[in-house]
Amino acid sequence: MDKVVLKALAKINLGLDVVGKKANGYHEVRMIMQNINIYDKVCMKKLAEDEIKLETSLSFLPVDDNNLAYRAAKLMKDEFGITQGVSIKIDKRIPVSAGLAGGSSDAAAVMIGMKKLFDIDVTKEKLKELGVRLGADVPFCIQRGTALAEGIGEVLTELPPIKRCNLLVAKPKLFVPTKVIYQNLKLDENTIHPDIDGLMEDMSNNDLYGMASKMGNVLESVSISMHPIIQEIKDKMLELGAVNSLMSGSGPTVFGIFDDEDKLEEAYKKLKETNLAPYVVTTHTYDVKK
Template sequence: MKKVVLKAYGKVNLGLDVVRRRDDGYHEVRMIMQTVGLFDRLELKKTSGDSVTLSANLRFLPVNEQNLVCQAIAAVKKKYSIKSGVEAYLEKRIPIAAGMAGGSSDCAAALRGMNRLFELGLKEEELCEIGAGLGADVPYCVIGGTALAEGIGEKLTKLPPVPHCHILIAKPGVSVSTKTVYENLDVPGLLSHPDITGMISAIENQDLKGITGRMENVLETVTIPRYPVIHEIKEFLLKQGAESALMSGSGPTVFGIFASEEKAQRALSNLRSFEDVKQAYVVAPVNRES
């Protein structure tokens, strides 16, 4: 095989709780992750020589060893003594620094792509093990679909697919540092925690209202005061008929879940009144990576 092309799907957090801050500075989380049908496209080709090169459709995107795609390719080459070079091209569509795990998803796609390109025969668990050394969200992005993530995000339990729905994703024109958000989170001072256990039961029972009624993200307590537009977008989506609306990850992306595609598309059209919204899409949940 000389070339592979993969989709790197973004994610949203249907529920995100932070249990505690560990002595090593990391935070223990309990969250429900969901892959959505907004994806980057990654192309990998074998080349002569031993070098790894990356190009992308966005000029400001790092295309050196800072990029997780390069790190993933290098990690697989080293671990399995691969001498061939690799040329990668990344077409970005997932908003950057937006709480949708775009970089982690690209990394996971690179791991899966290297597995296919060099016919390594690695199982999902082995790819997740490599991915865990590259980023906390990478193992989840390897498996995709609906999952419970615990620990620092690396302990994953697959869940049944969520019921069919339509998800409107809206990214305002600000970027948020995940590190900064977690550093400023007052875990002992949190007044409310998401009902993650109840949401798991709602997913198992295919109860969309049970899911949307439990959507909560404790990181909003840090990000929304800094960027009030997040709250404004949430309120707008609710007025447009969303079952619920929430910030994804550390933000600033907001998503609303709609039972009706017609309402979701109408809300997308009406979002034009928000000058601060720079990217917006209507997508559906994705059950697994492809």
């Protein structure tokens, strides 16, 4: 195989709880991760020369060791003694710095692409172990689907695929560094923690309304206090008929779940008119089993 084309899927968090902080400064989480049908297209080719060539469709993104996709290729080359090179072209469709794991998903796709291109005998579990060196979301982006993520996000329990949900996704014109959000998170007796176990139960019963009612993200308390427009977008989605709306990851992207496609399309048009977010799309949850 000399060429491979992959989809690097975005993710949302249906629930995100922070349950503690480790001595090394990393936070311990319990999150429900879910892929959605927004993705970057990753094209990879073998090169005779021992080098990594990376191109992206966004000129402001780095194409060297400062890019997770580049580091993923280098990690695979170093770990498995690959002496040939690789060319990587990424057509970016997932918004950057959005809380949708775009960079992590690109890195995961590159790792899987390297396995295929160079016929590496490595299990998905081993790839996930390697992937956590690049970032806490990378193991999920390798596994994909629906999962409970614990630890720093790398301890994954696969969950049954949820019934397809119609989604409205909006990203305001903000850059929200994940590190800053976690640094400003205060965990105390007043912290409102989402019911992750109840959320999983409703998901397994295909109870859309129960699931939606239990969605929660403990990081919203920090991100919204810094950027109130996130709450404005959440409120607007609810006003436009969303069953519920939530910030994904550390933000600033907000998604709303809709129980009716016509209602979704109408909400899309009206949210676009508000200018609250330059990026507004309709999509749905992605079942990788299909």
